[in-house]
Amino acid sequence: MFGRVLIANRGEIALRILRACRRMGISAVVAYSEADRDSRAVQLADEAICVGPAESRRSYLSAASIISAAVVTGCEAIHPGYGFLSEDDAFAEMTRAHGLTFIGPPPEVLERFASKAGTRELLGRHGLPTIPGSNGMLRDDAHALDEAERVGYPVLIKPSAGGGGKGMRMVRTPRELQQAITVCRSEARAAFGDDSLYLEKWLQDNRHVEVQVIVDRYGNGVHVGDRDCSVQRRHQKIVEEAPTPALDAASRQALAEQAVRAVVAAGYENLGTLEFLVDQEGNHYFIEINCRIQVEHPVTEMLSGLDLVAEQIRIAAGEPLGYTQADVQLRGHAIEFRINAEDVRHDFRPSAGTIERYLAPGGPGVRMDSHMYGGYDVPPYYDSLLGKLVVWGEDRTAAIERARVALAELVVDGVVTNIDLHRALMDSRPFLDGAFTTNLIDRVGSAAFLPPRG
Amino acid sequence: MRDVIHVERQPATSAADARPRARDGSWDGPTIDRDSLAALGRVADEILPSIVARLAVSTLGELEVRHGDWHIRVRRAAHDGPVAASSATMPASAASADASAHSTSSSPAHSPDIATSPAVGYFAPRPELAVGARVAQGDVLGWIDVLGVRQEVVAPVDGLVGKVLVGPGDPVEYGEELVQLVAGAAKSDRAAQDGSDA
Numbered sequence: 001m002f003g004r005v006l007i008a009n010r011g012e013i014a015l016r017i018l019r020a021c022r023r024m025g026i027s028a029v030v031a032y033s034e035a036d037r038d039s040r041a042v043q044l045a046d047e048a049i050c051v052g053p054a055e056s057r058r059s060y061l062s063a064a065s066i067i068s069a070a071v072v073t074g075c076e077a078i079h080p081g082y083g084f085l086s087e088d089d090a091f092a093e094m095t096r097a098h099g100l101t102f103i104g105p106p107p108e109v110l111e112r113f114a115s116k117a118g119t120r121e122l123l124g125r126h127g128l129p130t131i132p133g134s135n136g137m138l139r140d141d142a143h144a145l146d147e148a149e150r151v152g153y154p155v156l157i158k159p160s161a162g163g164g165g166k167g168m169r170m171v172r173t174p175r176e177l178q179q180a181i182t183v184c185r186s187e188a189r190a191a192f193g194d195d196s197l198y199l200e201k202w203l204q205d206n207r208h209v210e211v212q213v214i215v216d217r218y219g220n221g222v223h224v225g226d227r228d229c230s231v232q233r234r235h236q237k238i239v240e241e242a243p244t245p246a247l248d249a250a251s252r253q254a255l256a257e258q259a260v261r262a263v264v265a266a267g268y269e270n271l272g273t274l275e276f277l278v279d280q281e282g283n284h285y286f287i288e289i290n291c292r293i294q295v296e297h298p299v300t301e302m303l304s305g306l307d308l309v310a311e312q313i314r315i316a317a318g319e320p321l322g323y324t325q326a327d328v329q330l331r332g333h334a335i336e337f338r339i340n341a342e343d344v345r346h347d348f349r350p351s352a353g354t355i356e357r358y359l360a361p362g363g364p365g366v367r368m369d370s371h372m373y374g375g376y377d378v379p380p381y382y383d384s385l386l387g388k389l390v391v392w393g394e395d396r397t398a399a400i401e402r403a404r405v406a407l408a409e410l411v412v413d414g415v416v417t418n419i420d421l422h423r424a425l426m427d428s429r430p431f432l433d434g435a436f437t438t439n440l441i442d443r444v445g446s447a448a449f450l451p452p453r454g
Numbered sequence: 455m456r457d458v459i460h461v462e463r464q465p466a467t468s469a470a471d472a473r474p475r476a477r478d479g480s481w482d483g484p485t486i487d488r489d490s491l492a493a494l495g496r497v498a499d500e501i502l503p504s505i506v507a508r509l510a511v512s513t514l515g516e517l518e519v520r521h522g523d524w525h526i527r528v529r530r531a532a533h534d535g536p537v538a539a540s541s542a543t544m545p546a547s548a549a550s551a552d553a554s555a556h557s558t559s560s561s562p563a564h565s566p567d568i569a570t571s572p573a574v575g576y577f578a579p580r581p582e583l584a585v586g587a588r589v590a591q592g593d594v595l596g597w598i599d600v601l602g603v604r605q606e607v608v609a610p611v612d613g614l615v616g617k618v619l620v621g622p623g624d625p626v627e628y629g630e631e632l633v634q635l636v637a638g639a640a641k642s643d644r645a646a647q648d649g650s651d652a
Contacts, residue, residue: 034629050627051574065628068574068600072625098601 001317002026002077002101006070007041008051009081010060012371012387013293014041017079020309029073031066033059035379040371049073054381060084063091067098077101077316079309083383086292089114103316105270105291112267116288117160117198123274126262128286131277133200141178147199148177154202157181159188159195166191170202203285205437207246207278208232210290211259212300214271214311216321221264223256224300224308225330230436231425233348233446238418239425240296241335242303245396245434246278255284260325263289271312295338295388298369302334302392333399334392337407339370340384343416344446352380356414361406365392365399368410378415386412389422396434400426424449564629567611567637568619571630575600577607577620583633587615595633598626611637 004027007017014030018041021028030045035054042048049069052059059065061084070078078095080086080103089110092102104110113119120130134147137160148155148171157180159167167188169180181197189195208229215221228244229237243252259274273290297308306328315321343349355376360368370387378386391406393399407423428449430436441449564570571577579596589595589609597604613635620632 049574050629052628059628064600064603065574069627071601072574072576 001319002075002313004029004046004073004075005103005313006031006066006073006075006078007045007081008060008066008069008078009084009086010036010039010041010371010382011385012369013081013295014039015044015371016369017081017309018044020307020313023307024310024313026313029069029075031060031069033381035381038377040373040376047073054379056084056381063088063094066091067095067100070095070100071098075100077103077313079103079313080292082292082295087114087290101316103313105268105272109267109269110291113289113291119289120286122266123262123286123289126265127258128262128274129284131200131203131285131287134198137196137198138181141181144177144181144197144199145174148174151199151201154204155199156202157184157197157199159184159192159197161188161192161194161196167195167197203277203279205280205439207244207436208237208275208438209244209246209255209278209284210273210275210294211256212271212273212297212308213260213263213268214308214315214321215260215264215268216315217269217318218320219264220321220324221260221268222321222323222325222328223260224304224306224328226252226256227296227299229296230438231431231441232438233441235438237296237338238441239335239337239422239431240299241333241396241399242299243330243333244278247282251282259286270315271308295385296336298367298388298390299334299336302365302367302390303330303332304328332392332394333396334390335399335403337389337403337422338385338418339387339389339410339412339422340418341378341386341415342384342418344418344421344450348418348446350380350384351416352378353415354378355386355412357411358413359409359411361389361409363402363405365402366406367391372412386415386417400432420451421446421449424451564631565634567613567616567635568631569595569607569609569633569635571598571607571626571628571632573598573600573605574628575605575626577622577624577626577632578604579618579622579633583615583618585615585617589613589615589635607632609633609635611635613637 001024005021006029007014008031009017010032018028018030027046029047029049030041031049031051032039032042033052033054033056034050036042037050049072051065051069052062063085066078066085078100080091085091086104087110089107092104092107092110095102096107105113112122124130132151134151138144138147154170154172155177157169157171157177167184169184171177171180184197185195188197209226210229211226212224213221214224225242226244227240227242228246229240230246231237231239247255255276263272263274268289270291271293273294275287275290276284277287278284293309293312300306301308341351343351355372355374355378358372358374360370367390368387369390372386389406389410391399391402393402404423404426407419407426410419412419425431430440575598577596578599580594583595589612591609591612593609594606595609596607598607616634616636618633620626620630626632
């Protein structure tokens, strides 16, 4: 096991990793940017080291600064958290080249799973259903029309390179397809220097369901159930829960087992999350794998009792998993609320400022992971996540009841937050019915979920 | 390499105002387009240090300089501290420009006559760096070894080396104070009086 670990992240996840290190008797060094000098993780760290200015590119995203910080502070491993360098195979390789361990999948595994299209193809071969789409890239308009006809409209045109919605269009008819394909090609060429396109079936009202897996270096793997992340706005998750209300117990188990079988066969290692879209008929399609700890991991921890960050560290240190699927017991229902510094009433505009007052909720089945404290200055440079409220109940109804109580208790003064939206969601029909789809908030607008202005 | 874009870190004022012109989304904070960034680099590199130095040795509360498209305003903090706030603003938004005095609250306000570390690594002072040596602004005082690659530590102002705060080979963090200079002394009679004109 490592004696000393560098935490190369900020906010609540830096604190979360620090807590895991403490419990495991590992000395924790926190790497921070100038804007995070007063952060909770820095205050609690065994040692803290400033790695650069506020600008992420020169601090949290600077591989050389992070690795140099690990070297000069005598760390043996680097925990990248989520975002920033967490899935960067070049960073993982560079970490290893300097004699340090990257806490996550080894570089060659990260590289194998780096391409979304390649990963779908790979895991498709190992039995995961993927979204029906074109066979390879679209050669010309005629080929595109044939493939769209075969897959069935509506279809989504996607560029092979890049992401972020550029060169992407949903089309409902052959006519729309012909018009869109020219635009997509030029957009993709401009954005990525590569105008190859493919197409996929468009799933209108879908659910986002993901499966947590843990695989050790020796090919032992377990799943830790699923999570439903269908409450989203513009592809940003807002609320996550487990188990998913979209599938019955047998389907959930089948999905999770299929997922872990496929990644073990494909040579995955460490913690991972496989994301699926689930359509209205309950069909699931593999989308992508996240090779890191996820924001919503506490939902799974509430159900399983596992410390996923500790598992991640153990496996990176080369320890065997040490338990089997039968040992993983999932109990009850959990919901996580992302508490963000953003103004829901003004297009979710991020807000920054000083936390004047912070009162965390408590009681049985309530967990608050946050780096906030009274007097903390929320810097304007990073994402708006202030913390995560996680509740557990013996079933979904009990979890929702606890959520209402906890959300009513939670006080964050000084910055505008989305707590009101969460409170309203706990009384919204689609959520109570377990019928939320990923496009719902974007389609009807967040105002529909907010109480009238008082 | 020095910290060329200190000015853009000032919250809200410059960065938010510049946002309408932003094209380069290469970092997730407020963005500034490339031309502005280059201009800002020049401002921070060539002009800002000398303004800060002048303000430091003067009795003025505030100095403002116009250079091309940019205004730079450097203001002494309300309390008796070192220069604490500066702002660089786009001309289009000059009216709304105001540096906030608390803008450096999250980073220690370095004295303008201390050379700080541009990176995380091991410090290697220039071999002939000795207390009392005369240096000009921009002179290399030493290096930070970042995974085998050297980054220069440069003098922020003209002056005399007062004290080397970190030993050779010591690990240093970004922004760590390395060399204390006696600012403004290089061209003045004081230098000779201090007996450090070797």
